Amino acid sequence: MSKPESLVRFIPFEPVKSAPSGGHWTKKDLVDHVKTAMAVELGTLPIYFCALYSIHRDNGGVGSRARAHILSIAEQEMLHLALAGNMLCSLDGKQALYDKSFMPTYPSEILFDQIPMRLQPANKENLECFLKIEAPYMPPPVPPPEPVMFMAMDMAIEPKQFIPEYRSIGQFYNNVEAGIQELSAKDPNLFSGSRANQLRGSEFFDSKMTVIYDKVTALEALTTIVDQGEGSIGVPESHYTIFVDLYQQHKQWRCVDYVDEPSTASYKGKNQVAYHTIDRCWEGSVADGAGRKQLLRNIHQLMVEVLSPTAHVLVQQRIGNKFAAPCFEFYPQENELPLPPKQLFQGLKNEIDAAQKAIDPKNQDLKDTADAIGRIAFCLSNFKEV
Structure with missing residues (x-):
């Protein structure tokens, strides 16, 4: 079976x-x-x-x-x-x-x-x-051949096969x-x-x-x-x-002075965003036609309008006396197997929604961060399913 x-x-x-x-x-x-x-x-x-x-x-x-x-x-x-x-x-x-x-x-x-x-x-x-x-x-330079070793009755011993790493x-x-x-x-x-x-x-x-x-x-x-x-x-x-x-x-x-060994787990509760982007590539189900074009458009938007601004938001977030850094970890961390596409996309939207709610709109120091997260949310709202 x-x-x-x-x-x-x-x-x-x-x-x-x-x-x-x-x-x-x-x-x-x-x-x-x-x-x-x-x-x-x-x-x-x-x-x-x-x-x-x-x-x-x-x-x-x-x-x-x-x-x-x-x-x-x-x-x-x-x-x-x-x-x-x-x-x-x-x-x-x-x-x-x-x-x-x-x-x-x-x-x-x-x-x-x-x-x-x-x-x-x-x-x-x-x-x-x-x-x-x-x-x-x-x-590396090629060493000279080693002399052949002989045993009794002039029988040569084959050198042991060795595959170097x-x-x-x-x-x-x-x-x-x-x-x-x-x-x-x-x-x-x-x-x-x-x-x-x-x-x-x-x-x-x-x-x-x-x-x-x-x-x-x-x-x-x-x-x-x-x-x-x-x-x-x-x-x-x-x-x-x-x-x-x-x-x-x-x-x-x-x-920027990053935190040592950045991880999503260490950022929880600290009012910032963690984003993980995964591409779908080389799948026959979207090999040609309008579906493939939309997939490629989505990938471009993820790189330009989501990943990059999210990273720039992260590096502005203070963690103690240092700053956060992108983590590039598997999402979600508690899962061994990947999520289906719809569930993965919804998880991303949930992270962005949570980030928007965590920011005080009256805090002028976070205005640039709030604007960036708003642009990311707008971009995600325009994504089309493939």
């Missing part, structure tokens, strides 16, 4: 840790690596957004320029997540983003590099972590490329999954978005991820290069 679809879809996610045993790839190996790539790209988004929102805006000054640079990097990380999702779709794989086992938690360490990831301001310590995350991958994101992506090359040589229909369900350049990111249907388009997408992200050697606009420039300027802007 087959399992219900909801249980199949939400099998706990486990990232890959090393290349396939024996060095020979299967389609499942590649699918698991692409899912892990999605987790890598998703994991950097909250830490970059938290750094962005911490920088005080200064009307076009160095702080505003730093915010713009970090925003451009975050947008490219969203592109990388979308490209990895397209590749998974082309392989007929499935991975829900709205899944407690898949969503990143903080503080934690980014996969493979053991670099700490924390929801912190754009300070010296955090920018150093960003540089480590985005540093170009340099393959990935030590960096760059090493991981190098292996993804090797898997694509090997499997596509054996199976020309490897990337024959749905094109209609994939995100297209007319919807997001123009020419940088790639619909994947063969080895060439798969490698094109992978090159975009690697060159923009950790950066191949000599790529001037890579994330690493941008963070080097920001690191050298970090004393020139002011940051």
Whole structure:
């Protein structure tokens, strides 16, 4: 008897840790690596957004320029997540983003590099972590072969098979490329999954978005991820290069002093908003037509008219002698399984309604916050069900 679809879809996610045993790839190996790539790209988004929102805006000054640079990097990380999702779709794989086992938690360490990831301001310590995350991958030198050991009767002992774990994101992506090359040589229909369900350049990111249907388009997408992200050697606009420039300027802007390890639980009863945004992507039920257009419109509104102003409201809320920060936690926290779409949306509206009621309209110090929450509430009232 087959399992219900909801249980199949939400099998706990486990990232890959090393290349396939024996060095020979299967389609499942590649699918698991692409899912892990999605987790890598998703994991950097909250830490970059938290750094962005911490920088005080200064009307076009160095702080505003730093915010713009970090925003451009975050947008490219969203592109990388979308490209990895397209590749998974082309392989007929499935991975829900709205899944407690898949969503990143903080503080934690980014996969493979053991670099700490924390929801912190754009300070010296955090920018150093960003540089480590985005540093170009340099393959280690190849050691000389070890001498063959012999036993009695001149019988050579086979060395024990050892699959080293990935030590960096760059090493991981190098292996993804090797898997694509090997499997596509054996199976020309490897990337024959749905094109209609994939995100297209007319919807997001123009020419940088790639619909994947063969080895060439798969490698094109992978090159975009690697060159923009950790950066191949000599790529001037890579994330690493941008963070080097920001690191050298970090004393020139002011940051909000966030609370340590922000969490929704620590904010309860403190008159502020916690918002968690989850995207629906790559689902065949909204692959084309008016439904897909409305879904994409909703996603854009969530990012521009809900997530961003909510974060700016949060960083103005005092918690003791510090300020709140976005938490990017699974919603609702007491649930292991995700809510149905209608219930999730209603939960969001309830949070915004509660925030509006908690603010004293006569308090002039909270006028900007009240206005922002009012705009968010108005935006949510105009959402259309897909």
